[in-house]
Amino acid sequence: MQTLIILFSLGAPEILLIALVVLLIFGGKKIPELMRGLGKGVTEFRKGMKDIENDIKDEDDKKTEENK
Numbered sequence: 001m002q003t004l005i006i007l008f009s010l011g012a013p014e015i016l017l018i019a020l021v022v023l024l025i026f027g028g029k030k031i032p033e034l035m036r037g038l039g040k041g042v043t044e045f046r047k048g049m050k051d052i053e054n055d056i057k058d059e060d061d062k063k064t065e066e067n068k
Contacts, residue, residue, distance in 0.1 A: 028033060
């Protein structure tokens with residue numbers, strides 16, 4: 001548990017170092033494409049989660065109506 005806390009306690013210098021390494025590896029032109037792809041992925045994930053929640057809610061509503 002303590003290793004998780006240490007692993008995710010990143011400060012400003014560490015974040016800047018990671019950003020610099022990413023910039024060196026991918027270059028300035030690829031980073032916007034990577035971020036755009038990441039944003040689309042997050043959007044699709046949220047949409048999927050919302051669809052699943054709606055399906056579960058609809059099933060619960062059907063079961064409630066059948067029991068009346």
